[in-house]
């Protein structure tokens with residue numbers, strides 16, 4: 031057994047680091063570091079930079095223009111990106127719909143959509159959840175009625191992340207209301223410019239505009255925009271979920287959050303000494319650090335298995351549960367470290383153009399971030415649902 | 428032993444319950460400037476006089492009365508600065524001020540004509556009220572105050588601030604500083620828990636002799652902070668009650684997989700844990716409220732224990748309330764997120780869990 035990265039993997043890490051030093055614009059790096067809002071343009075500038083380098087399609091095979099990385103390279107890349115304060119690649123196009131199109135799409139669909147994703151021409155959003163269909167996704171009610179060469183789609187999608195920037199949405203719709211729950215679902219690609227679509231912002235408890243409601247009122251979608259057969263949407267959705275779960279532990283983010291926590295706790299004073307030296311607080315940090323060590327090795331074990339051909343199954347549920355808990359704990363400790371300074375709330379600074387004094391800006395996002403991180407245990411399959419998956423598939427309960 | 432309310436207390440609780448039940452959530456904008464109509468109602472109901480001794484012009488309410496009020500305000504998520512704008516500065520004023528000072532500031536405070544704020548906190552001192560850097564120098568014609576205070580809750584709506592400062596003879600002084608004093612600069616902002624606060628700079632603020640309230644204020648400040656902590660615990664208990672009620676109602680109403688969420692055992696147990704935290708926190712809030720008249724060692728030990736306990740409990744309830752509401756719990760639109768912010772940020776007022784655990788562990792008896 032050997033836990034070290036190979037010489038090639040270490041060389042790869044240096045290559046990523048070198049690229050990040052120049053390929054990531056400084057203003058974007060600074061906004062991510064301070065937890066401020068990124069504009070659509072910020073995301074695009076960063077993703078264009080990756081695209082030019084040939085690194086945008088992180089999980090794509092080379093034949094489609096991806097770098098052809100294995101799970102270990104992907105892990106190193108994600109870790110380095112988080113450490114450098116790079117924005118997370120908006121996953122809906124690159125990591126979600128692209129693999130589905132590659133696997134289930136027609137040649138025409140592949141030729142049309144895949145290159146557009148790689149060149150950032152389309153911004154995709156994910157139209158799965160509905161007000162009545164969250165954990166029980168298969169109960170979704172958005173209807174698609176066939177009318178000649180078109181479907182007429184009516185319904186409502188909710189929690190659509192960054193839908194305000196999207197020009198395309200992949201959507202689960204019910205094409206057959208008679209069929210058994212999962213069997214009546216199809217996978218449609220919808221142009222957000224189509225008449226009948228309206229997008230309404232949902233403001234979250236940290237004051238951010240991250241998610242939206244999307245209303246569909248008799249939206250006409252060409253049948254040619256369906257991926258796979260009618261009624262095969264659930265198969266596509268399940269396939270996509272396995273992709274959504276890679277990197278789900280958020281290990282790179284957790285490591286970055288721990289580094290950040292330590293720097294804050296070193297700077298904040300308690301009785302004339304750095305807070306990090308206060309035994310009780312220090313022990314909380316130590317526990318998080320050890321949990322992270324364990325999670326990293328668990329993560330690497332899953333990665334190694336995936337590299338050697340095993341498909342990650344319920345193990346990724348374990349990673350998601352513990353990874354989200356750990357990241358939430360780190361955001362809790364960081365908020366706590368600030369003491370009274372965690373109270374001020376500057377939404378116009380975080381999400382607008384208001385500038386703050388240097389020192390104040392350093393801490394301004396940390397209180398709100400704690401609240402934002404509550405989402406980690408809710409989306410992408412809540413932690414309760416993940417545990418049920420583990421109980422059933424891994425433990426046979 | 429008797430945990431029942433007196434008849435008067437029962438009536439007080441009922442009145443408050445009705446009052447907050449039909450309150451629209453307070454907009455933070457409305458917390459600036461003039462006292463709101465609700466503050467007038469507080470005055471009419473005698474709530475502004477309640478926590479003060481009769482000799483100070485109050486109704487002589489005790490810790491339990493304050494608990495009843497704060498719990499109702501927490502339950503209704505009423506963000507009027509009852510604690511920060513009235514209770515803390517008012518009781519300190521009542522404790523230290525002489526007759527003319529009372530006449531000038533306390534009487535109108537109790538009438539609801541003005542509000543005050545207590546500027547005790549300095550972030551370099553974290554939650555320690557004594558390790559402060561703000562200082563007061565004696566001059567021939569009065570005082571010069573030099574320093575800065577951070578996160579002074581309710582300062583934007585205060586006519587004057589009670590400012591703690593180290594006096595050149597080594598004692599802790601409390602000074603009445605009108606908000607419009609030359610040299611006083613305020614920067615206002617909303618807080619994550621829907622209140623308003625300020626960072627205050629005091630740049631050579633000149634005050635008359637009679638601006639100092641009493642002499643050494645250390646014990647009076649400790650007493651008032653103990654009252655404040657007990658009051659915060661009660662407020663958190665009220666907010667936890669509401670958060671538990673709303674979460675339970677949501678679990679019963681929301682259906683997934685063809686059945687109410689309330690039918691899933693893991694969620695039932697979680698709900699029970701929330702309830703258990705609420706009841707334990709309630710007990711600690713009662714203990715704190717009932718200990719305010721005890722000798723200061725005992726009072727502070729119990730109050731610190733209560734504040735530490737309620738801090739953990741409030742966070743647990745808040746986090747689970749969000750989690751069990753799913754994405755809905757993450758939205759500004761859903762009331763539960765406001766309760767959650769309130770309950771989590773509770774820990775950042777008047778000392779967090781760690782601060783109070785440290786205090787309790789220093790005083791832990793071996794027996």
Ligand SMILES: Cc1cc2nc3c(=O)[nH]c(=O)nc-3n(C[C@H](O)[C@H](O)[C@H](O)COP(=O)(O)OP(=O)(O)OC[C@H]3O[C@@H](n4cnc5c(N)ncnc54)[C@H](O)[C@@H]3O)c2cc1C
Pocket residue numbers: 155156157158159160161163164165166188189190191192240241405408409410411412413414415418681683684688691693694750751752753754755757
């Ligand atoms: C910030 C954010 C971004 C999102 N982005 C998107 C997006 O881009 N596209 C999209 O389609 N969706 C998105 N979602 C939606 C997300 O997928 C759902 O929130 C998630 O599936 C949970 O559904 P729900 O919120 O309706 O909660 P519910 O399903 O109503 O669950 C409420 C609570 O009950 C628990 N629960 C439910 N069923 C069970 C059970 N059987 N056993 C035990 N416990 C159970 C849950 O764990 C949760 O704690 C986003 C959500 C968030 C918070």
